[in-house]
Amino acid sequence: MADNYLEKRHEEVFGKGAGKGISRPSLDSLLLKNRSYRGFDGSYDVLPRQLDTIVSVNTKLGSGMNAQRLRFRCICGGEDASKVLSLIKLAGAHPEWGLPLPGTEPRAFIIVCATCEENPIVDIDLGMSLEAMTLKAVEMGLGGVIVRCFDAAALREALSLPLQPLIVLALGKPIERISLVPVHEGDSLKYYREDGVHYVPKLTLEDIKI
Ligand SMILES: Cc1cc2nc3c(=O)[nH]c(=O)nc-3n(C[C@H](O)[C@H](O)[C@H](O)COP(=O)(O)O)c2cc1C
Numbered sequence: 001m002a003d004n005y006l007e008k009r010h011e012e013v014f015g016k017g018a019g020k021g022i023s024r025p026s027l028d029s030l031l032l033k034n035r036s037y038r039g040f041d042g043s044y045d046v047l048p049r050q051l052d053t054i055v056s057v058n059t060k061l062g063s064g065m066n067a068q069r070l071r072f073r074c075i076c077g078g079e080d081a082s083k084v085l086s087l088i089k090l091a092g093a094h095p096e097w098g099l100p101l102p103g104t105e106p107r108a109f110i111i112v113c114a115t116c117e118e119n120p121i122v123d124i125d126l127g128m129s130l131e132a133m134t135l136k137a138v139e140m141g142l143g144g145v146i147v148r149c150f151d152a153a154a155l156r157e158a159l160s161l162p163l164q165p166l167i168v169l170a171l172g173k174p175i176e177r178i179s180l181v182p183v184h185e186g187d188s189l190k191y192y193r194e195d196g197v198h199y200v201p202k203l204t205l206e207d208i209k210i
Pocket residue numbers: 034035036037038089090091092145146147148149150178191200
């Protein structure tokens with residue numbers, strides 16, 4: 001193509017030096033690592049500027065009608081983190097696991113709120129935001145879990161949030177080993193643990209194509 005267009009475009013998107021010995025993680029490897037982690041290194045403190053970096057991906061995302069209705073509250077440790085922790089539920093499918101285990105709790109959170117009533121467009125924006133933020137976290141060596149199961153009214157009051165919270169993203173330095181397992185339509189999709197590994201069943205390409 002004229003003017004080395006592809007090479008220039010590659011540099012624009014991935015930065016100078018990309019493809020010239022400086023290796024960057026592929027999207028596939030980030031997606032694979034982008035699992036739901038529910039146990040974290042208790043000796044590692046996520047810093048406020050790391051949460052700002054993660055939230056900043058939202059300034060580059062698409063948004064229905066470009067309305068940009070999502071707002072974010074960042075919480076790093078302290079009393080507020082304890083309040084969030086007491087109001088969220090992890091691994092609701094397996095209450096017998098008693099997660100998070102003592103000493104491995106998440107201590108950093110991003111609470112996502114909206115400036116309007118929740119609606120399908122806001123929910124699509126929310127999904128895009130969560131995927132982008134969790135991918136950014138993985139790129140930074142962090143990880144987390146999206147939490148929908150929480151007491152929204154109590155959380156709003158506890159943190160004096162001006163808006164209704166839609167979802168909580170719990171973050172930290174993950175210590176869990178997680179593996180994906182290919183399964184087929186009709187198989188159980190319930191995640192499980194064996195010998196210290198957390199397994200997540202995923203439908204194959206053939207199963208999801210119609
Ligand atoms: C919209 C949404 C809500 C979720 N809510 C919770 C939750 O309340 N608690 C929890 O432990 N995990 C929650 N998860 C994590 C899912 O359980 C997880 O995505 C699923 O088990 C598949 O695992 P994976 O993310 O590693 O692929 C949620 C995920 C999504 C996308």
